[in-house]
Amino acid sequence: MNMFTYTEIILGVMVLVYILAKIFKISTELSMLAAALAGSLAGGFGIPPRQIAEGSITYLDINLIFITATLFMNILKESGGIAFVVRGILKKFHKNRALLLILLTFLLLVPGALTGAGSVTVLITGGMVAVVLNYMGISKSKTAAIIFIIAGLSAAAPPVSLWAMMTAAGVNMPYVGFFMPLLIPCVVAALITIFLLGWKGEDTNIEKALQELPLPPDKMNWFKVILPFFVFLFFIFMGRQWPHSTPIIGLPLMFLFAALTSFLLSPVKLNFIKISRDTIEQLLPLIGTLTAVGILIQIMTLTGVRGLLAVTAVTLPVTLVFAGLFLMMPVSEAILMYGAAPVIGVPLVLLFNTIGLNPIVALAGLSVIWPLGDALPPTAIIGRLTVQVVGYEDSYTKFLKTCIVPAVLIMIIGTVMVIFSKHLGFLTGL
Amino acid sequence: MDFLTTIVTILYYLFIAYIVFILVLNLIKSKTWEKEILYIIVLIPFLLRLFRLK
Numbered sequence: 319m320n321m322f323t324y325t326e327i328i329l330g331v332m333v334l335v336y337i338l339a340k341i342f343k344i345s346t347e348l349s350m351l352a353a354a355l356a357g358s359l360a361g362g363f364g365i366p367p368r369q370i371a372e373g374s375i376t377y378l379d380i381n382l383i384f385i386t387a388t389l390f391m392n393i394l395k396e397s398g399g400i401a402f403v404v405r406g407i408l409k410k411f412h413k414n415r416a417l418l419l420i421l422l423t424f425l426l427l428v429p430g431a432l433t434g435a436g437s438v439t440v441l442i443t444g445g446m447v448a449v450v451l452n453y454m455g456i457s458k459s460k461t462a463a464i465i466f467i468i469a470g471l472s473a474a475a476p477p478v479s480l481w482a483m484m485t486a487a488g489v490n491m492p493y494v495g496f497f498m499p500l501l502i503p504c505v506v507a508a509l510i511t512i513f514l515l516g517w518k519g520e521d522t523n524i525e526k527a528l529q530e531l532p533l534p535p536d537k538m539n540w541f542k543v544i545l546p547f548f549v550f551l552f553f554i555f556m557g558r559q560w561p562h563s564t565p566i567i568g569l570p571l572m573f574l575f576a577a578l579t580s581f582l583l584s585p586v587k588l589n590f591i592k593i594s595r596d597t598i599e600q601l602l603p604l605i606g607t608l609t610a611v612g613i614l615i616q617i618m619t620l621t622g623v624r625g626l627l628a629v630t631a632v633t634l635p636v637t638l639v640f641a642g643l644f645l646m647m648p649v650s651e652a653i654l655m656y657g658a659a660p661v662i663g664v665p666l667v668l669l670f671n672t673i674g675l676n677p678i679v680a681l682a683g684l685s686v687i688w689p690l691g692d693a694l695p696p697t698a699i700i701g702r703l704t705v706q707v708v709g710y711e712d713s714y715t716k717f718l719k720t721c722i723v724p725a726v727l728i729m730i731i732g733t734v735m736v737i738f739s740k741h742l743g744f745l746t747g748l
Numbered sequence: 749m750d751f752l753t754t755i756v757t758i759l760y761y762l763f764i765a766y767i768v769f770i771l772v773l774n775l776i777k778s779k780t781w782e783k784e785i786l787y788i789i790v791l792i793p794f795l796l797r798l799f800r801l802k
Contacts (some may be wrong), residue, residue, distance in 0.1 A: 374792040566756070609793060
């Protein structure tokens with residue numbers, strides 16, 4: 319048996335086991351783990367504890383960022399900070415629809431941008447923004463589509479974009495120079511989405527909206543909301559301003575300090591352990607996915623499947639790859655969730671690098687398209703979560719149809735960024 | 749500088765120990781086998797780091 323046939327059989331076994339696990343309604347994380355173990359068995363490696371341990375720790379640093387950032391956001395929400403900001407924006411700008419939509423967009427972008435998870439945006443600000451959008455006369459299906467699309471874009475937005483981070487790690491490329499290539503398309507696409515779906519409506523019914531929004535504690539104020547963000551930004555500034563006299567603190571600890579500041583400033587007494595437990599419970603599918611993906615990639619490397627995929631991708635006709643990005647990215651995300659980045663993203667970035675494109679801008683373009691798959695079956699985790707949080711009870715297909723126009727625009731933006739990545743290289747600042 | 753770096757390292761180990769504590773608490777309280785398995789898998793990297801095996 320030649321090398322290619324051997325690895326193709328292992329890949330076939332992995333795909334088959336994954337499909338079988340999904341048919342038996344096993345979660346995506348465990349299905350990926352089952353596929354990894356089946357691949358190892360098929361390759362004649364048995365169940366290798368060392369490879370499982372090595373693989374599981376691959377994304378530990380990303381998991382830590384995830385946990386600390388979400389803990390920060392949850393503490394801010396529990397202390398009444400998010401409700402305070404939403405009510406403040408609504409009271410001040412309810413007469414100016416355009417400005418209100420812009421501010422709501424940024425309110426949706428911040429939690430996901432900091433944590434790298436669209437689900438955090440949906441859970442932290444999604445519900446409250448949905449209330450405001452409903453009282454602006456926007457239908458529930460359009461509201462759900464706005465929240466979903468912007469939540470996805472927020473996850474792709476800097477500073478923490480897991481797709482970009484995981485793919486960059488897979489090709490040994492430092493996660494540097496991604497800020498503007500990710501920020502610009504995410505902000506532009508988010509604004510286009512909210513204006514496209516939310517411009518037409520009625521005058522904001524401020525009384526009813528304020529009635530439905532949660533009341534913040536009396537002692538909550540802007541200082542208590544903003545100071546934790548300043549603490550976070552201060553650590554970033556400190557590291558950049560005095561790089562030789564500042565220890566490397568790392569994003570997780572920066573988020574942890576911001577979370578502790580928010581906790582200490584909270585006007586209501588918070589149960590830190592309960593919030594931590596809820597945070598871990600809320601993030602379990604995501605940190606489980608990252609751990610399972612690490613194991614899957616390790617087994618794929620061990621058996622040669624990763625090499626097979628990389629070689630196949632690098633030898634594909636470039637036009638075919640460009641034309642298929644709009645389909646390949648969301649579908650891979652729907653099947654593998656974040657696993658799509660190291661499995662599909664890595665060989666694609668290698669290909670783009672080989673043909674002389676700018677790998678940073680091209681990867682940023684891919685990262686913008688990936689989140690769209692979070693509404694598609696079999697996983698559809700963020701799509702279903704959005705529908706639930708918004709209280710949309712009509713058909714799921716109707717919600718998907720409402721997402722189509724902004725989704726197509728995002729696909730075009732992402733694909734154009736890949737094709738013209740060489741010309742857009744100046745965005746990286748490198 | 750070395751002293752500060754040591755402090756940062758200690759803080760990370762303390763935080764990882766805290767996450768292990770929370771993960772074990774949630775594992776004990778979880779009611780489905782799928783979640784239990786997932787908690788155990790997620791625990792692996794944190795334990796490896798906590799015990800300085802990786």
